[in-house]
Amino acid sequence: MNTHTEENYLKAIYNLSAVKGEANVNELSRHLEIKMPTVNSMMKRLADKKLIVYESYKPVRLTTKGEKEAALIIRKHRLTEMFLVEKMGFGWDEVHGIAEQIEHVQSSDFFAKMDELLGFPKIDPHGSPIPDKNGKMEWTEYHKLNECKTGDIVIFKAVTHSSDDFLKLLNVRELQLGTIIKIKSVEAFDGTMTIEYNKRKPEMLSHLVCDRILVANRKK
Amino acid sequence: MNTHTEENYLKAIYNLSAVKGEANVNELSRHLEIKMPTVNSMMKRLADKKLIVYESYKPVRLTTKGEKEAALIIRKHRLTEMFLVEKMGFGWDEVHGIAEQIEHVQSSDFFAKMDELLGFPKIDPHGSPIPDKNGKMEWTEYHKLNECKTGDIVIFKAVTHSSDDFLKLLNVRELQLGTIIKIKSVEAFDGTMTIEYNKRKPEMLSHLVCDRILVANRKK
DNA sequence: GCAACTAATTAGACTGTTCTAATAAAATCA
DNA sequence: TGATTTTATTAGAACAGTCTAATTAGTTGC
Ligand SMILES: [Mn+2]
Ligand SMILES: [Mn+2]
Ligand SMILES: [Mn+2]
Ligand SMILES: [Mn+2]
DSSP, X not given: OOOHHHHHHHHHHHHHHHHHSOBOHHHHHHHHTOOHHHHHHHHHHHHXXXXXXXXXXXXXXXXXXXXXXXXXXXXXXXXXXXXXXXXXXXXXXXXXXXXXXXXXXXXXXXXXXXXXXXXXXXXXXXXXXXOXXXXXXXXXXXXXXXXXXXXXXXXXXXXXXXXXXXXXXXXHTTOOTTOEEEEEXXXXXXXOEEEEOTTOOXXXXXXXXXXXXXXXXXXX | OOOHHHHHHHHHHHHHHHHHXXXXXHHHHHXXXXXXXXXXXXXXXXXXTTXXXXXXXXXXXXXXXXXHHXXXXXXXXXXXXXXXXXXXXXXXXXXXXHHHHHTTOOOHHHHHHHHHHTTSOSXXXXXXXXXXXXXXXXXXXXXXXXXXXXXXXXXXXXXXXXXXXXXXXXXXXXXXXXXXXXXXXXXXXTOOXXXXXXXXXXXXXXXXXXXXXXXXXXXX
């Protein structure tokens, strides 16, 4: 089995790889807040364990084995977040840090029970998909709120980042997953959007905020 | 803060101290399944951190600080066990190993929420008292089933050990906390007890089993 | 009271995880 | 292309946590 630490590295590689299919030492270092030489030596360890493919001065990629193990930790993380929100009454802005710890608990029964009590959920409280028991994860194709045009009507489906600050900003504005949003206008200069939802008075969201919100076209 | 490992040592010292007020290296070594020299060096670390008083070749004792920190971990352990049984549907024989991991989670909110959802329980699924937020624990004075005499009628209140095997043995015999037990006879030779409860046919329990069962006189 | 046994400690090694400082390779840019 | 900047690696140290082997201190049994 892998250590707690190795699991956190695997997860970080997995998340960074989602975009480009690979991750480099520098990004991992920033993401994990661990200095580059430390990351570098861990890359060698993970390569020895056949969890990643690593060649000097090249970005790393997860092996099939590494990818599966990463996905299974993410599964435990997201099931935990869902359990904390649905069964224990936490807010979506309060659960990431706790899940970051509980994801390392070794007990398949524990997570199987959560899964069952939750009714085998497919997404976590932030709209991210929960990988299945085999580590298979299916991303529905959402697009960024940013990329919408004036007049579009969309459904808020997921957030791409789950920092406290960001989620609290959404809380204050009563923006939740499932909210139907109408884009009233987009500021050409800085991308600030004015949107309307829930029969509230129009709300303005910065480009940075809109970049972290994923939406689907309101069809079905 | 203390590491995961230090917390486990503190807890072990606390539990061993319950009997004699102190713990020696040898017992700790056996209990934690860690070799004596390792325990010895940890004793020095804990002493440096003012969590125990340690003098060479003498048993160790927890300081007030150490005792409080140990009790707070035990609090987290027992709240977790209670939560797993009451809110997640686990058996009392399945929860110790999971709680052994979750007790190290750092989030006062998480355990406060468990406590609240459980209605601020005073005992865990094995009948052991849950220390309060200040680390204060009150042991009700129970006695061992072993010490009962023929004709006594008592209530099953707690177990002193929570190994799978032992708890499963009790499961099979439908012996649960709260069960009212009548002692039919005690074998003089080996201390085997014949008991009656729940209108079942009489059941025989070995001395070793009776030594791990705590009971109260059936009065109030 | 000494021998034998048990408990505790010391010495030294090893793994895992982290760091800083120095160096080297790769990428960028002018 | 050559200089500069960025990224990656190496070298060496440190701490946490573990072990085995050797030694020493304390206890027990004749
Ligand atoms: Mn999360
Ligand atoms: Mn984590
Ligand atoms: Mn327990
Ligand atoms: Mn533990």
